[in-house]
Amino acid sequence: MAVYTDVSDEELAAFVAQYDIGGVLACKGIAEGVENSNFLLHTQKGYFILTLYEKRVERSDLPFFLELMKHLAARGISCPTPVASREGAMLGELAGRPAAIIGFLDGMWVRRPKRVHCAALGEALAHFHLAGSDFTMCRPNALSVESWRPLAAGSLDEADSIAEGLGAELVAELDHLEAHWPKGLPSGVIHADLFPDNVFFIGDRLSGLIDFYFACNDAFAYDVAICLNAWCFEPDLSFNVTKARALLDGYTTVRPFTPAEFDSLPLLARGAALRFLLTRLHDWLRVPEGALVTPKDPREYLKKLRFHQSVGSSSDYGLDH
Amino acid sequence: MAVYTDVSDEELAAFVAQYDIGGVLACKGIAEGVENSNFLLHTQKGYFILTLYEKRVERSDLPFFLELMKHLAARGISCPTPVASREGAMLGELAGRPAAIIGFLDGMWVRRPKRVHCAALGEALAHFHLAGSDFTMCRPNALSVESWRPLAAGSLDEADSIAEGLGAELVAELDHLEAHWPKGLPSGVIHADLFPDNVFFIGDRLSGLIDFYFACNDAFAYDVAICLNAWCFEPDLSFNVTKARALLDGYTTVRPFTPAEFDSLPLLARGAALRFLLTRLHDWLRVPEGALVTPKDPREYLKKLRFHQSVGSSSDYGLDH
Numbered sequence: 282m283a284v285y286t287d288v289s290d291e292e293l294a295a296f297v298a299q300y301d302i303g304g305v306l307a308c309k310g311i312a313e314g315v316e317n318s319n320f321l322l323h324t325q326k327g328y329f330i331l332t333l334y335e336k337r338v339e340r341s342d343l344p345f346f347l348e349l350m351k352h353l354a355a356r357g358i359s360c361p362t363p364v365a366s367r368e369g370a371m372l373g374e375l376a377g378r379p380a381a382i383i384g385f386l387d388g389m390w391v392r393r394p395k396r397v398h399c400a401a402l403g404e405a406l407a408h409f410h411l412a413g414s415d416f417t418m419c420r421p422n423a424l425s426v427e428s429w430r431p432l433a434a435g436s437l438d439e440a441d442s443i444a445e446g447l448g449a450e451l452v453a454e455l456d457h458l459e460a461h462w463p464k465g466l467p468s469g470v471i472h473a474d475l476f477p478d479n480v481f482f483i484g485d486r487l488s489g490l491i492d493f494y495f496a497c498n499d500a501f502a503y504d505v506a507i508c509l510n511a512w513c514f515e516p517d518l519s520f521n522v523t524k525a526r527a528l529l530d531g532y533t534t535v536r537p538f539t540p541a542e543f544d545s546l547p548l549l550a551r552g553a554a555l556r557f558l559l560t561r562l563h564d565w566l567r568v569p570e571g572a573l574v575t576p577k578d579p580r581e582y583l584k585k586l587r588f589h590q591s592v593g594s595s596s597d598y599g600l601d602h
Numbered sequence: 603m604a605v606y607t608d609v610s611d612e613e614l615a616a617f618v619a620q621y622d623i624g625g626v627l628a629c630k631g632i633a634e635g636v637e638n639s640n641f642l643l644h645t646q647k648g649y650f651i652l653t654l655y656e657k658r659v660e661r662s663d664l665p666f667f668l669e670l671m672k673h674l675a676a677r678g679i680s681c682p683t684p685v686a687s688r689e690g691a692m693l694g695e696l697a698g699r700p701a702a703i704i705g706f707l708d709g710m711w712v713r714r715p716k717r718v719h720c721a722a723l724g725e726a727l728a729h730f731h732l733a734g735s736d737f738t739m740c741r742p743n744a745l746s747v748e749s750w751r752p753l754a755a756g757s758l759d760e761a762d763s764i765a766e767g768l769g770a771e772l773v774a775e776l777d778h779l780e781a782h783w784p785k786g787l788p789s790g791v792i793h794a795d796l797f798p799d800n801v802f803f804i805g806d807r808l809s810g811l812i813d814f815y816f817a818c819n820d821a822f823a824y825d826v827a828i829c830l831n832a833w834c835f836e837p838d839l840s841f842n843v844t845k846a847r848a849l850l851d852g853y854t855t856v857r858p859f860t861p862a863e864f865d866s867l868p869l870l871a872r873g874a875a876l877r878f879l880l881t882r883l884h885d886w887l888r889v890p891e892g893a894l895v896t897p898k899d900p901r902e903y904l905k906k907l908r909f910h911q912s913v914g915s916s917s918d919y920g921l922d923h
Contacts, residue, residue, distance in 0.1 A: 289713040290803070306708040306804055309642065310633030321630065321642050323708060328649070387627040387644060392610040482611070483627055 302326040328385040333378040356412040359489035388481020388488035399524040401487040403531025413470035422497040463545040471504035476511040502542040506549035526599025550589040558582035620687040623647040649706040654699040668692040677733040680810035709802020709809035720845040722808040724852025734791035743818040784866040792825035797832040823863040827870035847920025871910040879903035
């Protein structure tokens, strides 16, 4: 649920007048995204999403995200496309916040992804990686391996209250990942948060990718590893190798893995699991009183991490060498 | 902010298939209404509002509300119109809740109503009253004069914590209103909650009335009195007689007041102020811990009540005899 800022009808009319999209007919706050305020905007020219960027998003990152969406859309990737004002600006200001008008993208996210959705996801992710290859802006991954130990530090004292021995387990995993984290893998712009709620489908057809506000530069295969974690476990947290194979086949049909990527995937999957384990643990231990949002259980990602620790090679994910 | 229930893509597709509105293209929770869950629904046939009725709405009242909207729309009142399923039902069930698909109504609510908005409101309210005159279903007003004393009872002990002497003031006002409440005024279906957020405008043109979930049978002039309270005070709670005159002129141009209505308006306005004072006081004294919604300050309506107590006749509202 995300509408943190009320926008008056008068402010909105003045803001929209800077764009060539006609007058405002309707504007309704929508429950999408947790970092920003989002509104469905209906004007005389059609339907749009109006996003007000709230404090949790770095203002200096916004041009990267908006230019990326524009770049991807121009290369045929189905994603929300920022609308430029008459003066050519994709970023404006409304109600004291940075604001953008973005094309409305049809589709629903799938609560229970099936094999067919995983296959479509894999293909779309590979197309996204390829389409970003000539994007010239750069944003380092603030949540990659070197950030995990400082992130863990704030939670280690209380970690055992979540699961017995978790503190020691985290330290051992950090030691292992820091020592073995692969370097030099094919890299570029990754989505870095491609969970099911960020992938829209109409029926079984993938209609688009959304929410590029974690996008950054990192190894492509790490993005795949995030998706393996987010899409290929069942509600009981058992790994579904059929879905994983579909995802990986879909991906590698469009963009084949290098041998180094094939070899690294289990370690990258451990890293991806640890990354979400650590941020969830951080949020779980710091729930503000009267919080609007129930934090997600970090133990889900502890179980996923342990699964990947047990994996011998990428073949265990259903990927043929 | 109101999305209390998550609807899965699969449930939604099955629900929408009962209607002749094409397949689902998108569905987003929207922050509108506080009693129900509302979604913007895009299908192959257009844009709709999907409403899931949560616990605070009596299921047995739903046919009254939905039939009323249909009735009003058929008589040219611009309001959300329920869509019937192929089997002719306006009410279905989704995610374990009563649910309806309703036409999407353009417009924005006006944060700072001006004279022109009050005039348009008055006209629209009168047209609404006339259009409801041949509506045959009936729903008594559960929040009229006889309900106020029992409603106040639960707050009297703590009332003085809100404003000194408030408990005694409430009892005296109840005594006065019960003794003098008018009977036999022209009556019919009233909206009973026509605050600015329930009236949509596109620019200065009134585009529709929404949220009929307090609609009931009562005196028409009481509905006018509710609007006087909700629309004609400034943020500093001073009464704006220019706006009141515009509202009343707009109303009486379409549906003239009877002499009894003219005489009763100050008392009805006191009653309307007390009704909202009492429900706000009730909610204010019972804020649940970790509440999502900040309750509204009851003192606003205490000040409005005191203003109406000082009014000599309807002429003080700018209405000519």
